[in-house]
Amino acid sequence: MATTIAWVSDGERAKPRRRRGRRRGRRSAGPPEAATAADAAPTAQAPAPHEPIRAAPSPTPASVPTPIPSPNGHRNAAARRPVERLRTVHETSAGGLVIDGIDGPKDRQVAALIGRIDRRGRMLWSLPKGHIEMGETAEQTAIREVAEETGIEGSVLAALGSIDYWFVTEGRRVHKTVHHYLMRFLGGELSDEDVEVTEVAWVPLRDLPSRLAYADERKLAKVAGELIDKLHTDGPESLPPLPRTAPRRRPQTHSHTRRRSDDTAQPSRGAERTDRGETSRGAERSDRGEVRPGRRANGCGQGP
Numbered sequence: 001m002a003t004t005i006a007w008v009s010d011g012e013r014a015k016p017r018r019r020r021g022r023r024r025g026r027r028s029a030g031p032p033e034a035a036t037a038a039d040a041a042p043t044a045q046a047p048a049p050h051e052p053i054r055a056a057p058s059p060t061p062a063s064v065p066t067p068i069p070s071p072n073g074h075r076n077a078a079a080r081r082p083v084e085r086l087r088t089v090h091e092t093s094a095g096g097l098v099i100d101g102i103d104g105p106k107d108r109q110v111a112a113l114i115g116r117i118d119r120r121g122r123m124l125w126s127l128p129k130g131h132i133e134m135g136e137t138a139e140q141t142a143i144r145e146v147a148e149e150t151g152i153e154g155s156v157l158a159a160l161g162s163i164d165y166w167f168v169t170e171g172r173r174v175h176k177t178v179h180h181y182l183m184r185f186l187g188g189e190l191s192d193e194d195v196e197v198t199e200v201a202w203v204p205l206r207d208l209p210s211r212l213a214y215a216d217e218r219k220l221a222k223v224a225g226e227l228i229d230k231l232h233t234d235g236p237e238s239l240p241p242l243p244r245t246a247p248r249r250r251p252q253t254h255s256h257t258r259r260r261s262d263d264t265a266q267p268s269r270g271a272e273r274t275d276r277g278e279t280s281r282g283a284e285r286s287d288r289g290e291v292r293p294g295r296r297a298n299g300c301g302q303g304p
Helices: 032-040 138-150 205-211 215-234
Strands: 087-100 110-117 123-126 129-131 152-169 172-188 199-204
Touching: 087 138, 087 152, 087 215, 110 138, 110 205, 123 199, 129 138, 138 152, 138 172, 152 215, 172 215, 199 205, 205 215
Parallel strands: 087 172
Antiparallel strands: 087 110, 087 129, 110 123, 110 199, 152 172
8 A cells, every 4th residue: 555645844834832921030120232231341350458448439419310390380398498487576556446425325326437448459447546656555545546547536434355366467477466445536527638547437336246347346346335335324433444554665566657648747637736745636625624525527517
C-alpha cells in the first residue's frame, strides 16, 4: 500500500497559543534607554583612606522649586505671609436723648434724632453722641455733642445706660463705649450744619422703636419711657442719681477734631459765648440764672 505524504508550508503550520493575560513580574521603572544608560555608566569607586569625604553641593536657588498654587487659587501654607495683629484701641463717647415736652402728655413728647447715610445709601437714625474730650465729664460731653450735632440745648436728668461694640477702621480694632443720658429740651432750633450729620428731626416718642436703626438704642428709648413715667408719678426726686464721672485726663487715641464747613475758627453751631464761658443758643437766661425755653423747629415751621 502506497503512503502519501502531505507537504505543509511554514505559514500553514499550527502556532502556539499566545497568552493574552497580563505579564507577571515587576516592570522596569523607566524606559529601556534609561536602563541601558545606567548599565553603561561606570561604577563609582570608594575614596581612598587618605582622601577626605566631600559633601554633595547644595542646590542652587534656580534648582529650588517654586511654590505651585493649588487648584482653588490659594497658595500653599509655606508661601503664606504671617497674619498681622491689629492694634486694639478703646474709645469712650457720650450722648443724649433730648425730649421736648417731657413734663406734658406723652402723645405730645418728641425726641431729637440725627440721620446719617450709610454705604448702601440708607438713612440710619440714631441718638447724637461723640468722643469725650480731655477735661470733660461724660455729662458735659453729652450736652456739647447734642448742641453740635442738632443745634439745640439740653440738660441732663438721668442716665439711660451704656452700650459698647467693636469695629475695625484704619487698621485698628476699636472697642467703643457710649454713655447715654435722658435730657430735657431747653431751647434752640434743629440744624444740620454739622458735616457728619445728614439730617436732624423731631420724632414722636412713640415712634422711636420703629425709627431708631440700632437695637441697643431702641432699648434705651424704652428705658427713657419708663423714667418719664416715674418722673410724672413721683417727681424728679424719684429718678436715679447720676453716676459720678471724672474729667478725662488724656486725649483719646482715635479721637479726631470735628471738621467744619469753613476754615474760620468760630463757636460751634453759631453759639455765642460770654466772658464767663456760658453758652446761649436759643435759650434766654435771666439775671437770676433761670432758663426760659426757646423755640424748636424741624425745618417745616415752628414746632408745637
